[in-house]
Amino acid sequence: MLILSSNPFFLFALRVCFLLLGALAFFAFPLPAYSQENPYIVAYDHNLEEPGSLEVEYFSTFGTQRGGSGFHAYWAELEYGATAWWTTELYLAGQTTFGESTVFTGYRWENRFRPLKNEHLINPILYAEFEDINGADKILKEVEGHDVEADYAVPNALARQEHKHEMEFKLILSSNFKGWNFTQNTIAAKNLSNAPWEFGYALGASRPLAMKGAAHRCNFCRQHFVAGVELYGGLGDRYSFGLHNTSHYLGTGLAWNLPSGWTFRFEPTFGLNDKSHQFLMRWGVSREFSGFGNMVSGMFKGRRE
């Protein structure tokens, strides 16, 4: 695992990476596509990426920390619709702990599969993820096992020495009903070293502010805003399953899907017990590009008449 802390070259390189992603989003692809995203940051629903589309995303979490310094954790995502039933995604994550250092905390590769052909009242999605991260990871993309606030108070210099290779599986059960989306994620994660299975959950509900599309072009029409709430937390591990010594969060979010292809998400999140961070301010920006698959295929195939 690459670990570089407080290194001016690394900080410069990290910023250049994010700038390059931004430039990619602006200039590389001429076909931005409108995306109708839910406001969830943690929970997943059963809506996969459209085939051939690439979504470039940046997310950020500001967190309070008792017994330590507050932090700003961030990650970039490249989400690609490989087929209508398979979405694959690459994450790069880092964090800055105020008064300490900035560290790259690792990468994740996730895949979501839709096993059923048709839409049902409840739609299952199978999720598998490989994580290569270190102990300084603070993105809180999921909460599992006995993850508690005190774990995040460890100074970066120590935390980054812990390397984790982890497999994570989710069963996503999601339903679109009368304009609402309801989703439930059951999480099972296994550190590939000798550690027990850990469990977690995420629940979400969301709804657009308007059910019908407007008959004129607009950025601020209610149909472009989706409001939602999500609840997530840990459920212990194989040997101590349950709510004891676990953390739980409630977030209220809003997504703004612009016709230009940009989506903004905001989600103030509150810890629900004394094992949780008291407050997390989470937000994200993403842009979807259709035709990415064709562009890459075309690069290797050349022109066909």
Place this chain on the structure above:
Amino acid sequence: MKLYQFVIASVLLFCGAVAAAGPQESPKGPEKESVYAELKKAPEKYRGKANPLANDADAVAAGGLLFEEHCEECHGKEGVGGKKAPSLRAEEVRNSSPGAIFWILSNGVVRKKMPVWSKLPEPERWQLVSYIKSLGTGAPESKSPGKP
């Protein structure tokens, strides 16, 4: 893992996924026919459904905008067909009931690269149906959807 290993692994993983998906091209020949045949698979209860927005004066205009945002990339401008998906001006679509088109929008044809659009609220899907049913069979008149 060293930085160069990480970069190579990431690029390989991502290119592998893109390559595995293959080119997103228009179905041809028998496959094209089978795409339209999906319309006939709509259950009877959907085929008999009337469009609740059939008398909504704004439905076609709103559906046109939704079409531009979600469908045009694959089905082409005003539904003439594109590299990835067939024309929506074909007789098979013209002759299908609004309910059958609504069913396809709601369920997709995920094995043939048509995504599921159930994330759009039902009224928006019916607006899309209104727009699709308003398309003619000939060359499109060049007018942009939406109210001026």
